[in-house]
Amino acid sequence: DQNGGTGEPVAGGDFVSALYLEPLALDPHRQGYWETYRVSRNLFEGLTKEDTSGETDPTEILPSLATEWSVDDSGTVWDFTLRDDATFHDGTPFDAEALDKNVRRISDESYEFYDEKSAANLAVWFGGLISGEVVDDTHYRFTFDKPFLGFPRILAQSMATLNIGNPAVWEEYGNDGFAEHPDGTGPYTFVSRTTGDRIVLEKNEDYWGDEPNLDSLTFRIIPNNQTRLAALLSGEVDQISYVQPDDVDTLEEQGFQVPEGTGASLLYLSFNFRNPDIKDERVRQALIHGLDREKLTAEVYNGYAQPQYSFQPPGNEAYDPEARDFEYDPEKAEELLAEAGYTADKPLSFTIVIDVANQNAAEWLQAQYKEIGVETEIVSLDRTSYIARAYSDAEPTDGLTFDEYGGSYAEWLYQGYNGLTAKGLDTADFPEISAALDAALTTDDESQRIPLWQAAEKLVRENAVVIPIANLTRYYALSPDVEGFVWPATNWYDLTSVWIDG
């Protein structure tokens, strides 16, 4: 039992969680980042949700504001049955009409409160929405232009998806004003927010689902890793996210809980395809062969990470733990490099671009690549400059950048692969990958969906277009008296089942 909890849940208590990032606007259609969702999912809900009990991996999709759903044979028309007992925090009932306003906000330009920003944000998944119709009070139908079997799981995600907000609010305060008065159907209601400091929520007494234990949730924003740690150690907060591998031992020694688990996330190295050297597949393969990921996780992450070999992260419905790309084989790597024309006199050389948080890993990598005769230089940047350089202004000498992302939905592969185009990857160079992704994305055969995604992932792997490296296995830490916390195989957690003991 990773929570160490034995007693019965206790109602009441104020829970303080320390986030490492400032959440974005508390607007269900404009959100981004997991830290945002870890807050906002207590306010807003989707039609579906993932099972956060930790029982299932990959997580099962469960009913939320919808009680059941079905798709027609073409895979393009989705029918949802909505629950009839949910209300927004201001007391207005949730019904198909309200859902429709949510849909129109992001897709119908004729709607008075059509929101360009939300629409753009959701375009990834809702770009292909042809129509949303109210069937009756509790039934709603989505029609897409292509088969979209992953829809229910997408609906349970954090960003670029349709969580449900109270239309009355944006009708009163406008689209930009919504975030100041966030209102949804979730187990907690919004109390206050001070940017840079905290967000306070309190229990929704009229919640349709199981009553949460905790009276209030406070999310404090503590970006400084050391301060966040100190805040937990001193008891100022009950939970922190993004525990540094170096701090795990300290925490455990002092009796804090650092549950083990795997979120649906992944650290990976992206190639810069604008670098002519990198375009050579043998070079990319060599760089994967030359990397000992066991050693990396042991040394850089103190063993509090799992080596990764697949571009689909653990927790993803299409994750295959057996998948392997190119095993650690320095000789093979050197051979490949020699084949590609690099010698000791004229070694392969490039720049590793990182943001300041990944310096240790980069230095480790530099030493590792030196062993196969690759000369690297490190460019460490502040976050802004890093993003700019990594995604749009890469120098032709840049070779690798560090990234972190992932999701529990199979479609993540499509997103992740698209993300690589920002690094100069030309999808036309890998037609079979594009074809495989397309096939998986638009299949109308439910039984083929996961195998198709796995096949696409295999192609990504075989073409050596990216280097997955690790998945952090210690991400949250909790004070000893927090009970009932579960780290499911996803990037967030549920607080309704948590209680504070004593």
Added chain:
Amino acid sequence: MTDLLSPPATAADRAESAPPALRIADLAVEFGEGDHATRVVDGVTLELHAGRTFALVGESGSGKSITASTVLGLLPRDAHVVSGSITVGGEEIAGASEARLRRYRGSHVGMIFQNPLASLDPSFRIGSQLREIIAHHRPDTRRPQQDDIALTWLENVGITDAERVLKSYPHELSGGMRQRVMIALASLSQPAVLIADEPTTALDAVIQKQILDLLQTVVKESGGALLIITHDFGVVSYVADDIAVMKDGRIVETGERRVVLQNPQHDYTRTLIAAVPGIGARFPLEAAGLPVRLGAAVEAGTDAVSPRTAVEPADAPPTLLRLDGVSREFHVGGIGTGVTRRVFRAVDDVSFDVARGEVFGLIGASGSGKSTLARVIGGLLPATGGRVEFDGVDLTAASANRVRALRPRFQFIFQDASSSLNPRIPVGEQIARPVRRFGKATGASEARATVARVLDLVGLPADYARRYPHELSGGQRQRIGIARALALEPELLILDEPTSALDVSTQATIINLLLDLREQLDLTYLFIGHNLSIIEFVCDRIGVLDAGRLVDLFPARELFSDERDQVTRTLLDAILPVE
């Protein structure tokens, strides 16, 4: 304390009966330490008795000021007492703790410092500073009383608009006014011993007399004694009962004034006395066809040149400097000063010519605008009206570069020598810089030679070139200022009280030097001074300023003529005769 009513006793009696008001015995003071130590006061012993005035005279730099500051334990940081005893009213205070010394300071021994300009706190109004001292010595007084006392004392020192002065900050007062405030400040507690270090150098004759009377009254009333350090033998004759002559840190001769002055024993004393200019001293020399030179220098025989009359050209010499309606106004007061803003005319429509080769004297009461006028002429202060023409060039209209090019031809010697020297640069370098700047010396060694030569001219050893200004005595600094101007061999030299800080023998040397140079190089001087004997001695013509206006202008010979203005006559009446 001495009993005022007791009949005057003989010196010997007193020595036995009452303890002396102040007694310094075998005092030795050094600067620096170890091998580098220089002893500036060496075995000085002197005794002050109640009701008497003691004059300490001597060479500039001989250690007079240092001796005086030792009394209250106020030596500069890098100086220290090597040995000696100091008793006040019979009590030993040498080596006493600060706390103990504090009980003597001000109340038993008052001190008027040599450089009065910086001696007042620049951040407080005069009234506030005086009140603080009054309250300190008389804790029983309330503010209105303190104001009364302050006013009385300012009037005592001859300040007429005392009300205004009380409300002024120090920088708003003329040098002479500040000096008088300082005197009032030190005197108002009526200490038993009052030490006055050259208290009247910046003052005109009228005020000088008034001050001296005042100082004597103060010590008379408190039954104390006055120690006055001075270069002016007129002052000595006027006030001193006893006298000591210092040279090189030692007292070379001491005794009752009359005895010492009339029958000097020591060579140096004799040289000193010979160098004292008396009023009208010039005319017998001229009559006798002797070169017009002061005292000892004459005996030493400057191999100077023919008698002065010989140089005087027959026809009128060309005009070098012409002033035409020159005025200078200052804005005073305004927001934040507490005084209403108004325009103050320090120099008011002054016109005169100075011929090439002439010595033009400028006199007037303290604060009459002499320095301001000099600064306008020297191009340091723009005139607010009128024209200043130098050798035909209108300085008020000429471009900055033009004026700069003319700089070496007219030079300025500042009234306050100390502050006109850069504290961070060795004095030799300060002399050498302009010399090199204007190509008067080409190489470094030539410049060094020039420096050595001008230092020698003003009577300072060549190795003083390496000293910094603070390492020199007041008179020595003054001489550096003169040397610096002379090194440029200017045609016109503006001298703002150049010798008031000097002892008479050094003064004589400088005056004679100036006279020699004038003859050799055909220099022209604008000479500002308070000492009328000196002015009469060196000047060809004299102008008198009063409240910024030129009220009188006459040849030096006619100084005592009946036609003199009332202002001039008041000044003349106040001259202190030398015995």
Added chain:
Amino acid sequence: MVLQTAKGEALTIVRGPRARRRRSSRRIHGQLALAVALLVLIVGATLLAPWIAPHDPLAADGALKYLPVGSPDHLLGTDEQGRDILSRLLYGGQTSLLIAIAAVAASTVLGSVLALIAGFSNDNIAGVIMRTIDILFAFPVIIAAVALAAILGPGTTVVIAAIVFSATPYVARIVFAEVKLQRGKDYVEAALSLGAGFWSVLFREVLPNVAAPIFIYASGLVGIMIVFSSSLSALGIGVQPPTPDWGRMISEGAKVIISGNIVPALLPGLVVLLVALAFNWLGDGLRDVLDPHRRRIRS
């Protein structure tokens, strides 16, 4: 009646203050010597790093993390990547000292010159200079640093530029205040009357009078700026890895302080402190050398 010198009379020998002063003067010279010795030692050691460093400063060994000070093979222990701290300190000095000295020198010169000019110019020029300085000042340091990093590309130059950017207005304002005090002084007027031009007055007459505070201030900046560079490192604007650098060592070491590993940040901190102290003493010493009041007349 005045007595002639009467030797042997109740003489009070005054000794106290003198003895103290002598000691303090010797202390000053000792301090200056110590400063120079320390700097020679530190600079020498960093320059000789390739020969005297016991390990490769980059050689990481995951098995040897956080070895304590005094470990047999790693005298000063190892850092969070198992690298030898002593070797990193030795190599790190090369960059850190270069950055700090170059940046401080540049900002001191720039700031002082601006302040001197502003102090002796007419109100308009002075206004423009001082308002420009205000602008630099008013700009939050990090924004400036990030912008500089974006413009110049990462690396040592950015650190130097950022330091110059943040220190120059500071120096300028402090020197300006000093210069303003000198403006009304008679010696300036005297120099003008002796034909000195604008620049000559500024640099040859006024500068020596403000040099002491400038020296003190600049010497104090050296340590502060190495430390400041560590803050920049924490933001990712700094010396590029793997180059060891004291600032980066401090900022990386700071990542483990709360978990109780104080040494990796403490050691570079101490070295910086030592350097800073040496520069402080040097500055004070120079001040004393410059101060004519402390000079002894050579006779």
Added chain:
Amino acid sequence: MGTLKHVLLRLVNLVPVLLIVSVLTFAIGHLTQGDPIEAQYARTHTPEQIEAIRVAYGLDLPLWEQYLRWLRSLFVEGGGLSIVQNQPVFAILWPNFLNTLILTAAGVVVCAVFGILIGTLAGTGHGRLIDRASMFIVQVGSNLSVYWFGLVLIWIFALQLQWLPVSGMYSRRGGGFGDLLLHLILPSISAALISMLVLARFTRIGIIQERQSDHFRTFRSQGIGPIRLYGRHVGRNILPPVVNIIGLEIGTLITGVVFVESVFNWPGIGTQVLNAVNGKDYPLIQGGVVLVALCYLVVNLATDVTVDVLNPRLKRT
């Protein structure tokens, strides 16, 4: 010119200075690479989708038009909408700004009290042990990394001794002035550390110089005791430089308090601006810089005027 006129002139001068600051900030933000949309969406969206979002945010307009829009928004729309937070910039920044002012005020108090105290101890005991000891502390202190120092303070006082809180402004069930004060102790000491020591140095030097002055000697020669000598004469004469340094330090505190805010998680404007920088949230950065710059300039102006008023000698021409 008179003082009053001078103040007015300086106030008028603020306008161009602020305008330049705003142009600079704007230029720096927009001319350097990267933008907020990329920062947020690059890993999940295709370039076309990202471009669409940029258009939605008006980031495709010509620069000058964006600038003018923003300038206008400063006056009518509370600084425009933060791209990341989607709220009016000043609505976000104002509470943070007040928090920074609280921290700055506390820092200034610490700086002034301890700076002057240490400087006075050292200056009056010039050349003695107390002088050397204080100056040693000053030298050590001013060369500590604020970042490092702050964490060590936390480690000692919050974790080991558990006397003081680690972070933020209020405790869990916070509130109350006493709670705020407790939270202020460590951050204000860290924030004031260097300023305090700079002030100590200047105070010391000022005292030493004043002690050598002729007017000090004058009042000493009148038997005035050390309390009055230092309290009144020395104190008044070193006041202008001390005020000057304090003003300067207030300025640096406001513009440079970000590291302290980060360590103690003080919800101030520095962290906010840093966050904005990391997310390249231009409107927020610009709003923050303008606010901070305005504040700095006002403090600066106030300092200059105070120093001028304190100087009886000052007559402007």
